[in-house]
Amino acid sequence: MTYTPVRSAARQHTEYETGSNRLPARAWARSDTPRILLSGEWSFRYSTAPETPADFLDGAPEGWGRIDVPSHWQLRGHGRPIYTNQRYPFPIEPPHVPDDNPTGDYVRSIDVPAAWSHGRVVLRFEGVDSFARVWVNGHETGTTSGSRLQNEFDVTDAIRPGHTNIIAVRVLQWSANSYIEDQDMWWLSGIFRDVVLELRRPGSIGDHRVLADYDAGTGILQVTADVPARVRIPELGIDAPAGERILIPEVEPWTAESPRLYHGTLSSGTETIDLAVGFRRVEIAGGVLKVNGRRVLFRGVNRHEFDPDHGRALDEATMLADVRLMKQHNINAVRTSHYPPHPRFLDLCDEYGLYVIDECDFETHGFFLDDWDGGLAGNPTDDERWQEPLVDRMHRMVVRDRNHPSIVMWSLGNECGSGSNIAAMATEARRLDPTRPLLYERDWTAQHVDVYSRMYLTHAEVEAIGRGEEPPLTDPALDVRRRAQPFILAEYAHAMGNGPGGLAEYQELFERHPRCQGGFVWEWIDHGLRTTDAGGREFFAYGGDFGEELHDGNFVADGLLFPDRTPSPGLLELKKVFEPIRFERADIGVRVRNLRDHTGLDDLTVTWTLTEDGEERAHGVLGLPQIPAGGEALLQLPEPPPLTGEAWLTLRAILAQDTAWAGRGHEVATGQWQVREAAPRPRRRDGAPVRARFDERGRLLELAGTPLVPPRLDLWRAPIDNDLGWWGPAVEPQWRAHGLDRLHDRLEDLESDDTELRVTVRTAAAASDLAIRNIWTWTLDGTGLDLHLRIEPIGDWTCPLPRLGIRLGLPAAVERVSWYGRGPGETYPDSSSSQLIGRYQASIEDLQTPYVMPQENGNRSDVRHLTLYDAAGAVMTVRGAPTFDFTARRWTSEQLEAARHPIDLSPGEHVWLNLDLEQYGLGSASCGPGVLPQYVRPVRSASFRLRFEPHREAE
Ligand code: GAL
Secondary structure (H helix, E strand, O other): OOOOOOOEOOOOOOOOOOOOOEOOOOOOOOEOOOEEEOOEEEEEEEEOOOOOEOOOOOOOOOOOEEEEEOOOHHHHOOOOOEEEOOOOOOOOOOOOOOOOOOEEEEEEEEEOOHHHHOOEEEEEEOOEEOEEEEEEOOEEEEEOOOOOOOEEEEOOOOOOOOOEEEEEEEEEOOOHHHHOEOOOEEEOOEEOOOEEEEEEOOOOOOOEEEEEEEEOOEEEEEEEEOOOOEEEEHHHOEEEEOOOEEEEOOOOOEOOOOEOOEEEEEEOOOOEEEEEEOOOOEEEEOOEEEEOOEEOOEEEEEOOOOEOOOEOOOOHHHHHHHHHHHHHOOOOEEEOOOOOOOHHHHHHHHHHOOEEEEEOOOEOHHHOOOOOOOOOOOOHHHOHHHHHHHHHHHHHHHHHHOOOOOEEEEEOOOOOOOOHHHHHHHHHHHHHOOOOOEEOOOOOOOOOOOOEEEEOOOHHHHHHHHOOOOOOOOOHHHHHHHHOOOEEEEEEOOOOOOOOOOHHHHHHHHHHOOOEEEEEEOOOEOOOEEEEOOOOOEEEEOOOOOOOOOOOHHHHOOOOEOOOOOEOHHHHHHHHHOOOEEEEEOOOOEEEEEOOOOOOOOOEEEEEEEEEOOEEEEEEEEOOOOOOOOOEEEEOOOOOOOOOOOEEEEEEEEEOOOOOOOOOOOEEEEEEEEEEOOOOOOOOOOOOOOOEEEOOOOOEEEEOOEEOEEEEEEOOOOOOHHHHOOOOOOOHHHHHHOOOOOEEEEEEEEEEOOOEEEEEEEEEEOOOOOEEEEEEEEEEOOOOEEEEEEEEEEOOOOOOOOEEEEEEEEEOOOOEEEEEEEEOOOOEOOEOOOOEEEEEEEEOHHHOOOOOOOOOOOOEEEEEEEEEEEOOEEEEEEEEEEEEEEEEEOOOHHHHHHOOOHHHOOOOOEEEEEEEEEEOOOOOHHHOOOOOHHHOOOOOOEEEEEEEEEOOOOO
């Protein structure tokens, strides 16, 4: 046997190292130094293992394909995306990775101007996942480390100015880096951020640092550079040598609410860097985190970089879309979960005003899988062989990003467990930047950090922390230290599928307890990848859709935005809960509260509208006095016109002028309350009763010519992810064990006289002796049919109900509805404040919310009346006494539940109408606490009245 190893271009990367030959870290900057952007088309070859020969160092051989840089190869038809939450998709034996290790070879040629011979040439990768070996003109240049960090190489000796040069890169999907980059997201590889070639002439600025402190009106500026340079900020009259400490009286401070930047330059003669200086001070005083001397409340979200077509390769328009959407939804803070974002995103946060927690690219969740008693040996967090690479990551993030005023805290990483390397990273961060507090959610004793933070705590736990009554730590010194720290929920309100519920109750705690300074909702966007099925129908794929060996299903779709960045109902609710101005009903008029931390309300106009039975009766503008941050004012409203019906007052705060992130008239906050109860409905009309047809079991088959699938008791909903309780208390198993999805009816009694039909039904699941007696009393009159439904539990029920109501089928010709109730969007008991009482209409299709994983959706609540239409006009009106909830869809709850993607749902023979007395709340149990007690629906005796009014005569 002969054994002939082929010359391989790259070995596996299995060393505990920080990349080789890299240049020292430096601040990311926009400068005028000559540069060539290498983004665009590259030649590309994909292999399933890194043994393919090094035949591409001088240019792409015949037969190679093309790929766009930046991108992920899995989203360009090579290999496949894998989604795992915590588990490593390869055997755990750090630092080794499997032999079959998908590999992407990239080559492109580039003409470098002859003038580039006067200086050093630097090749920069802004982001490569997970490891790259780089050659320039055949010379091995170095290797990368840190997928979401910049890697720079000095390629002066290899590059040939005035000639065509070949840049060749081999990227490995798995490397030692993968062990410390186990974030809950798609595993996606390749050169996914820009590649830049830069000329560094003698005198070019290497690193620079901007310190812009703010002290009670005075700005304190110190800009330093590693070469002699001048700082110029014309607006402040500054033209001074770098390094000087400059005091600027009466400077306008930077906050997320007033992102005042002073633009200037740092020039060395050969290079000029743009400066965007924001003066601000972050400090912890009296156990509270303050910006410019005032407590701030973080109304935050966790943001992964994600795009449904490009994964983590985001263009600037997408980053800007994120920032604008955040501002439009009253979000004031972002945690860059769980890695430093594209540097441009931070520029946008400076410019538009968002507080940022910048998080290190570090997670090792697969080592402990939240098994607190066990866990696997070898977690890099506590292994000294990983200390240097980890400290290096922290170092590089801080140095790259520390000039941004928007960054108010550093995070050491996410879910890495505890260990000595955390301490070392914290020390390095403090050494490089003593101006910002540190946070790391898994440091539960808070010994290495300045801010205590946790994730997914219940409201009660947050309340205890707010009161300073959290359970003590065993170490008394640490306990005292932690108790003196501000508290932040690094993650809460898991926005998976339909939800989260309970946001308002968290906000109330943040507003009540100074120590509780808000939190960051998990998470900003669903990571659904746009895909088409065999028939060309588009859907958003989640774990398992690519045939992965291990995956975590739709747990990757847990954002406030749908993958295409359409705001979900959860985001609308969050916007309402985060509103910076609040209207409260007062004895005379309205109390207006300014919930901002720094600024007044001068940018807002407040309008009011008075409606009666949903029709506008009066409107106006409410003049606002000066209300400083944290202040309030009591304002009187004009005398209302005479009213006879149900009346509501609605207040809206809208932008008075165009801003960078939304146009004039953009709605910022709302308030609404009822000012007059509904008048009693007139007596029912006598005359020939409308025609209703019942069968021998007392089931309603037809109303005035409209055939029905007879209404029956319905207790089931297509479980939402929170019902399933992926990582929280699951309620769905109880529901299922009680057979709420498979109920049988038995007619117990039927009585009738001239005007009334009383039907008593016993509804129960097979194998169960628990039952619900439902007593239907139907009464006909000249315009409609009244239903009085009484519910009586039989037996000892301990399980709550998903819903309590009835379901009926209408002809498929029904195509739209109008209603008077909450809308226009969906609402559930613990997520309804964003939707106001009014008159709305929608097609059946528009009533559906397309959650990436189909589940209960589209409920409209507090509905006074609902009218259903077909092409010929109104078919039937349903009235509540006083209100009901409804859903209307072209499929049943069972079909909704069975679907894996929205495209699995197709219209059937009926429109299915659910009319409910109540529904179970949403909660956040897909990862976190369940539904608060007030939104649990226990089985109980209840009574429910509805009236059905046909609009057509029976034939
Ligand atoms: C957290 C984790 C996040 C995400 C979330 C659940 O524990 O930090 O990355 O996995 O749970 O969606």
